[in-house]
Amino acid sequence: MTTYKRMVLASRPQGHVVPENFRLEEVPVPDLKDGELLVRNHYLSLDPYMRMRMEDVKSYAAPQAIGETMIGGTVGEVVASKNPKFAVGDKVQGMFGWSEMGVSDGSLLRRLDTTHIPLSAYLGSVGMPGMTAWYGLTQIIQPKEGETIVVSAASGAVGSVVGQLAKLRGCRAVGIAGGKEKCDYVVNELGFDACIDYKAGNLKEELAKATPNGIDGVFENVGGEIFDACLERMNPFGRIALCGMIAGYDGDPSPIRNARFFLTMRLSMRGFIVSEHMDLWPQGLKELGTLVATGKLKFRESVAQGLEAAPEAFIGMLKGRNFGKQLVKLI
Amino acid sequence: MTTYKRMVLASRPQGHVVPENFRLEEVPVPDLKDGELLVRNHYLSLDPYMRMRMEDVKSYAAPQAIGETMIGGTVGEVVASKNPKFAVGDKVQGMFGWSEMGVSDGSLLRRLDTTHIPLSAYLGSVGMPGMTAWYGLTQIIQPKEGETIVVSAASGAVGSVVGQLAKLRGCRAVGIAGGKEKCDYVVNELGFDACIDYKAGNLKEELAKATPNGIDGVFENVGGEIFDACLERMNPFGRIALCGMIAGYDGDPSPIRNARFFLTMRLSMRGFIVSEHMDLWPQGLKELGTLVATGKLKFRESVAQGLEAAPEAFIGMLKGRNFGKQLVKLI
Numbered sequence: 001m002t003t004y005k006r007m008v009l010a011s012r013p014q015g016h017v018v019p020e021n022f023r024l025e026e027v028p029v030p031d032l033k034d035g036e037l038l039v040r041n042h043y044l045s046l047d048p049y050m051r052m053r054m055e056d057v058k059s060y061a062a063p064q065a066i067g068e069t070m071i072g073g074t075v076g077e078v079v080a081s082k083n084p085k086f087a088v089g090d091k092v093q094g095m096f097g098w099s100e101m102g103v104s105d106g107s108l109l110r111r112l113d114t115t116h117i118p119l120s121a122y123l124g125s126v127g128m129p130g131m132t133a134w135y136g137l138t139q140i141i142q143p144k145e146g147e148t149i150v151v152s153a154a155s156g157a158v159g160s161v162v163g164q165l166a167k168l169r170g171c172r173a174v175g176i177a178g179g180k181e182k183c184d185y186v187v188n189e190l191g192f193d194a195c196i197d198y199k200a201g202n203l204k205e206e207l208a209k210a211t212p213n214g215i216d217g218v219f220e221n222v223g224g225e226i227f228d229a230c231l232e233r234m235n236p237f238g239r240i241a242l243c244g245m246i247a248g249y250d251g252d253p254s255p256i257r258n259a260r261f262f263l264t265m266r267l268s269m270r271g272f273i274v275s276e277h278m279d280l281w282p283q284g285l286k287e288l289g290t291l292v293a294t295g296k297l298k299f300r301e302s303v304a305q306g307l308e309a310a311p312e313a314f315i316g317m318l319k320g321r322n323f324g325k326q327l328v329k330l331i
Numbered sequence: 332m333t334t335y336k337r338m339v340l341a342s343r344p345q346g347h348v349v350p351e352n353f354r355l356e357e358v359p360v361p362d363l364k365d366g367e368l369l370v371r372n373h374y375l376s377l378d379p380y381m382r383m384r385m386e387d388v389k390s391y392a393a394p395q396a397i398g399e400t401m402i403g404g405t406v407g408e409v410v411a412s413k414n415p416k417f418a419v420g421d422k423v424q425g426m427f428g429w430s431e432m433g434v435s436d437g438s439l440l441r442r443l444d445t446t447h448i449p450l451s452a453y454l455g456s457v458g459m460p461g462m463t464a465w466y467g468l469t470q471i472i473q474p475k476e477g478e479t480i481v482v483s484a485a486s487g488a489v490g491s492v493v494g495q496l497a498k499l500r501g502c503r504a505v506g507i508a509g510g511k512e513k514c515d516y517v518v519n520e521l522g523f524d525a526c527i528d529y530k531a532g533n534l535k536e537e538l539a540k541a542t543p544n545g546i547d548g549v550f551e552n553v554g555g556e557i558f559d560a561c562l563e564r565m566n567p568f569g570r571i572a573l574c575g576m577i578a579g580y581d582g583d584p585s586p587i588r589n590a591r592f593f594l595t596m597r598l599s600m601r602g603f604i605v606s607e608h609m610d611l612w613p614q615g616l617k618e619l620g621t622l623v624a625t626g627k628l629k630f631r632e633s634v635a636q637g638l639e640a641a642p643e644a645f646i647g648m649l650k651g652r653n654f655g656k657q658l659v660k661l662i
Contacts, residue, residue: 052595059595060567223590236391242593255586259554262573262602264383264390270599 003028005307006069007098013054017318021054022070022098022311030103037083039092039102039109041076044307044328045123046314047157048221048244060273070098070310073128075112075119076330086111093122098310100330116293124157124325125299126288132274133161133219134284136241139277140270141217145170148211150230153221154195155182155300157325158243161288162219163192164297171217174210176203176226178320185323190298203229219243223254231258231267240269300324334359336638337400338429344385348649352385353401353429353642361434368414370423370433370440372407375638375659376454377645378488379552379575391604401429401641404459406443406450407661417442424453429641431661447624455488455656456630457619463605464492464550465615467572470608471601472548476501479542481561484552485526486513486631488656489574492619493550494523495628502548505541507534507557509651516654521629534560550574554585562589562598571600631655 003026010023032038053064053071064071074097078090083106086092091112096102112122124130143149149166153159154175163173163186175186175195186195194210196203207229214235220227223245245254261267291297302322304313310328317326334357341354363369384395384402395402405428409421414437417423422443427433443453455461474480480497484490485506494504494517506517506526517526525541527534538560545566551558554576576585592598622628633653635644641659648657 052591057595060597245591245594254590255588256590257586259585259587260576262600263576264388264602266391266602266604266607268599268601269593271593271595271597273597276597 001029001101004100006100007307007310008069009054009064009066011066012056017051017054017311017315019311019315024308029101032080032082032103034082035105036103037081037086037106037109038079039074039076039094039096039104040079041074041094041096041100041102041330043075043120043123044098044310044330045073045128046304046310046317046322046326046328047072047129048318050314051318060276069096071095072097073123074099074102075122076102091119093127098307098328100307117289120301120303120325120327121292121299123327124301125161125292125297126285128274129157129325130161130288130297131281131284132243133158133165134288135274135277135280136219136243136272137162137165137217138284139280140241140272141219141239143169143171143217146172147216148172148174148213149217149219150174150176150207150211150215150233151219151221152176152226152230153244153320154186154192155190155323156221157299159219159221160186160190160299160324161297164190164291166217167191167193168291168296172211172213174207174215176207176222182323185300189300198226204232207233214238217241220245223256225257227254227256228258231256231261234261234265234267236265238265238267240267242269242271302326304328306330332360332432335431337431338638338641339400340385340395340397342397343387348382348385348642348646350642350646355639360432363411363413363434365413366436367434368412368417368437368440369410370405370407370425370427370435371410372405372425372427372431372433372661374406374451374454375429375641375661376404376458377635377641377648377653377657377659378403378460379649381645382649391607400427402426403428404454405430405433406453407433422450424458429638429659431638448620451632451634451656451658452623452630454658455632456492456623456628457616459605460488460656461492461619462612462615463574464489464496465619466605466608466611467550467574467603468493468496468548469615470611471572471603472550472570474500474502474548477503478547479503479505479544480548480550481505481507481538481542481546481564482550482552483507483557483561484575484651485517485523486521486654487552488630490550490552491517491521491630491655492628495521495622497548498522498524499622499627503542503544505538505546507538507553513654516631520631529557535563538564545569548572551576554587556588558585558587559589562587562592565592565596565598567596569596569598571598573600573602633657635659637661 093110151162166173173192183195196206215233221244424441482493497504504523514526527537546564552575
C-alpha cells in the first residue's frame with residue numbers, strides 16, 4: 001500500500017449532520033522517521049462526543065478543524081515500526097481518527113492483549129465507553145445496594161455497561177431505549193430489571209411503573225424529555241451523572257424543563273469527561289476487562305463496512321439507529 | 332389581649348399569588364398548659380420558599396394546609412410562661428408563622444441575645460437566610476481565593492451575605508439585581524466588585540464584562556434566563572449551589588436552556604435545603620453573628636407594618652419589589 005484513505009471534516013453542520021459535511025481523501029503513506037511506527041486500523045469507533053466537536057463552540061476540547069481527519073479512537077495492528085517498543089504485529093489502541101492508517105511515536109498508544117478480549121471490545125466495554133460507564137456510576141452516582149438506577153440509551157456502548165455494573169452492585173437497573181427490539185435485548189440479554197421504549201409514547205407512565213420506589217441515580221446520555229421524565233421520579237438526594245446530551249448534539253437545544261426538582265429533591269448533578277480521570281482507568285479497566293473476559297459483561301456491536309460508510313453510520317447513530325457500540329470495520 | 336390575629340392560606344394560587352389566597356382571622360389567646368409558653372411575635376420573616384409550600388406538589392416539605400396559619404419564621408418575646416426554661420421577657424426565635432402570637436412547649440425555640448445583634452437580624456443574616464448563604468458558599472461552591480463567584484438576587488437576604496462572605500474569602504464577588512438602586516447598594520454598601528442590573532436589558536454583555544476570567548461558582552437564587560446567562564460564562568469544573576428558583580415559584584416554569592454547559596464545562600450543581608444541615612448551624616452562625624456584631628457583614632431590611640400588610644409584602648417580594656430582607660413588623 002502506498003496510499004490510504006481518510007475522512008476529513010469538509011464543513012460544519014448547520015443543524016443536522018449531513019454526508020456533505022465529510023470528504024474522503026486518499027493520501028500517501030508517509031515514510032517513518034526513527035521512533036515512529038505505522039498502524040493499520042482495523043476498527044474505528046463512532047461516538048456521540050464527535051458531534052459536539054464538529055461545532056465551533058466553547059467546549060472541553062478544541063473544535064475539530066475543517067479539512068483535518070475526523071478525530072476518533074481506533075484499534076489496529078502495527079504494520080511497520082522504527083520504534084523499539086512496538087513490533088510489527090502488535091495490536092494497539094490509538095486515536096488515529098477516521099483513517100485507514102496512522103503514524104505515531106508510540107506515546108499515546110496502548111498495547112492490547114486479545115487473548116481473552118476481542119480487539120473491537122477495546123473500543124467499547126473495555127475502552128472509553130466502558131470507562132465512561134464505570135466512572136459515572138461508581139464515582140458520581142455511587143450506587144448503594146437496593147437503589148434504583150436509570151440509564152438512557154441503555155442498549156448503547158455506555159448505557160449497557162452502566163446497567164450491568166449497577167446490577168452487579170445489587171441495584172435495580174432500569175434502561176430507556178428506542179424500540180421493542182432494543183428493550184427486549186436490554187432486559188433479556190443484558191439482565192436489566194426493566195427497559196422502557198421511549199418511542200412507544202407513554203414514557204412517563206412506563207417509567208413510573210418501572211421505578212416503584214423512585215429513582216436514586218440517573219446516568220444521562222440523552223437529555224431532553226427523557227431526562228425531564230427521570231427528574232420527576234427522583235428521590236431526595238438523588239445523583240445524576242451527566243455524560244451526554246445527544247438530544248442537544250444535533251443542533252436542537254435540549255432544555256431541562258423540570259429544573260425545580262433539583263431544588264425540591266436536593267439533587268446533585270455533575271458533568272464529566274472520562275479522559276480527565278486517567279488515574280482511575282487502571283482500576284476501572286481491570287474490572288471491565290475481567291468481566292468481559294469471563295462473559296459477565298455482555299455487549300453488542302453495530303459494524304459498518306469500510307471508511308466510506310462512516311458518515312452514514314455516524315448520522316444513523318445520532319438518530320439512534322445503531323444497536324450497541326457503533327464501529328466501522330476498516331479491514 | 333384576649334385575641335390575636337393570624338393569616339391563613341385561603342386558597343392555592345392559580346399562577347400568580349393574589350391577596351385573595353390569604354385570609355385574616357382573629358382567634359382567642361389560648362390558656363397555657365404546664366410546660367407551655369406564649370410568645371408575642373415582633374417580626375415575621377417572608378421568604379421565597381413559602382411560595383412553593385403554597386402549591387400542592389411533591390417537594391421537600393408537605394404543602395401548607397388550606398385554612399391553617401401560613402408557615403414562617405418569627406422573632407419575638409415571651410409574654411407568659413409555664414415552662415421553667417423560659418421567662419417572661421426572653422427574646423426567642425420560632426416558627427410561629429404569619430401570626431401575632433404563638434404557643435410552644437419550648438422544644439423548637441431558640442433564645443436570642445440582642446446585646447450586639449438586633450432582634451430582626453436573627454431572621455436575616457444571623458438566621459435562616461444567612462445560614463443558607465453560608466452553607467451554599469462554603470459547603471457547595473467551596474470558593475478558592477481569586478475565583479469569581481456570581482450570586483443572583485444579590486441585594487436580598489441571602490445574596491447579600493453570599494457576596495460579602497465571598498469577598499472575605501478573597502474572591503471576586505459579582506451580583507445580579509434588579510434596578511440601579513439595588514446595584515449601587517450592592518457595590519457601594521456591600522462591597523461587591525460589580526453588580527449587574529438584569530432589568531437594564533443587556534444582561535449577557537454586562538455579565539461578560541463583570542466576569543473577565545469567567546465564573547467559578549454560582550449561588551443561584553432565581554433561575555430562568557439569569558441562570559442561563561451565568562452558565563454560558565462558567566469555567567471548567569464550576570460549582571453551582573442551587574438555592575432557589577424564584578423565577579419558577581410563581582407559576583412559571585423556569586427551564587435551564589443552557590444545559591449543554593454542564594457537560595462541556597464539567598459543572599456540578601447541587602440543590603439544598605439548609606434546614607437539613609443543622610449540624611453546621613453552630614459553626615455558621617458563629618461566623619455570621621461575629622461579622623454582624625462587628626459591623627463587617629451589612630444588611631438591609633424591607634419592613635411592612637402589621638399582619639394585614641403581609642400578603643402584599645409577600646407578593647411584592649416574589650416580584651422583586653423588596654430591598655433586602657423582607658420582614659413584617661407586628662409590634
